[in-house]
Amino acid sequence: MKYAFMTMDVESYYDIECFKGRNVEYQEKYSCEEAMIDYVHLLDKYNIKGTFFTLCSSLPLARPFLKEAITNGHELALHGFDHTSPLSMNEKEFEESILKSKKILEDEFHTIIKGYRAPCFGILDSYIEILKRNGFSYDSSSLNFHLAINSGKVNLETYERLNHLCYKKDSFFEITPNRVRAYSGHLPVSGGGYIRLVPWFVIKYYIWKCIRNTDCYMFYVHPYEVSRKKAPHMKDIKFVEWFFVRIGRKSYLKKIERIIKYLKKKGFEFKSLGEYTKTA
Template sequence: MAEHRIVNGLSVDVEDWFQVGAFEQVIDRKDWDGLALRVEDNVARILDLFAEAGVKATFFTLGWVAERNGPLMRRIVDAGHELASHGYDHARVFTLDRRRFANDILHTRKILEDATGTPITGYRAPSFSIDARTPWAHAELIEQGYTYSSSVAPVVHDHYGWRDAPRFAFRPVADAELIEIPVTTAILGGRRVGAGGGGFFRVLPYGFSRWAIQQVNRRERRPAIFYFHPWEIDPDQPRVADASVKSRLRHYTNLRRMTPKLRDLLRDFAWGRMDEIARREAQGAIALAA
């Protein structure tokens, strides 16, 4: 049964199979243009899937991808979805200083806006890499006119995580309009667990994600924030033999099951764009203590 009273945030992190954090040590950025580009076909399939389900979503897109796929960016917007920034080339925010971060988000925003003529107001950091190490990141987003970010994972994880961040929407800078909307976590055995999509959704049984979203919607009366990647619906993508066993297991497990699980998810809950979630959540967003 769909959760009609709570509209959840549906998002796609638009990056190709070779641009993921799991492969950043074995695939050099300078080699990207020589690799098979599969993101256009995968996003087209996602657009068809969303149209079939009658849902709208936000596509957090790398500037590198948008540069090479202008017509696809226009197709996303023309279908009624939101286009938002995912940075230029998937550099994690905590690997940058403020100046380099500022240049990254400015450059990416220009690419996206030039491709579609649509204002870009949302941002998601690659690998949810805004955390306690980047106290200047939200301030820079505010300075550049962004209205929301969905860049925080309030969990402990080996690749990312801001353990002490709030679980739901908050204002990271007092008296500023920008709100941060963390990816969803659930409470299991008194502990926070990641439950907002990505590998958690693909690897674990669908029942876990359904339970977690129901917990957030029914018990806490808040929207869930869900994300996935175009490569996750692509079981025929190239294999990266040089990656670690752990990285390969994370990346390739259950790729063939992803599309049917997404259809179940889109059917069982109500979904909307992240900018719409941000507008509603802004009314109750807490201020982050200094």
């Protein structure tokens, strides 16, 4: 069986790394959590149950859209209290943060949180142990891409490999984003700017290259990527940052739909990460 997982990191423009440290003034008109509902409706259209990794700091604006997602059968998971990489915390701070955040989401939405994805994919083996002893059953943070800012790495050699993305150890799962060999290294092809910023024929080629010999594919997106709101203004912004924040958003939802259709055509069954880990 081939599986596909559709996920979203529920956060705002103001959580993008290039905005941090620039004293960008917060304005609610630029927050884009409401754009997630378009993604929810797209998944509902194809009867797909997605996983929504949520920041507690996004709740004031994302709350009604998350409630609709949960009502429609989608899975709620944790992305953190705010968009601070765990690599900037010590182990005690990380544990306190996830416990506080987990309780907030569970009390708010009356659901059990079992999954976690670290902001910036910032994860280490010691933090996995903290997740395990605090009620989490899976993590999806091991990107293992050297250009990703503030990201970490998990030693997967100690895990049992279930398929091309999913690893298991002591009833705990690590589910990694896809990477594909490109030029002299490996390129993430699971979503974000790696997918949004390039033309469809390039995406289709790399997804084909990725899935031709694999049995799993995971996609992730952020609300701002499918939002039609303008990005907040930044002074002295570098061109690469301007390009990353603004380009490709208006057409991205249609591009995601093409990815869904392509994966269905290739025989992939869609599940939330929580659904998969219950039966794997």
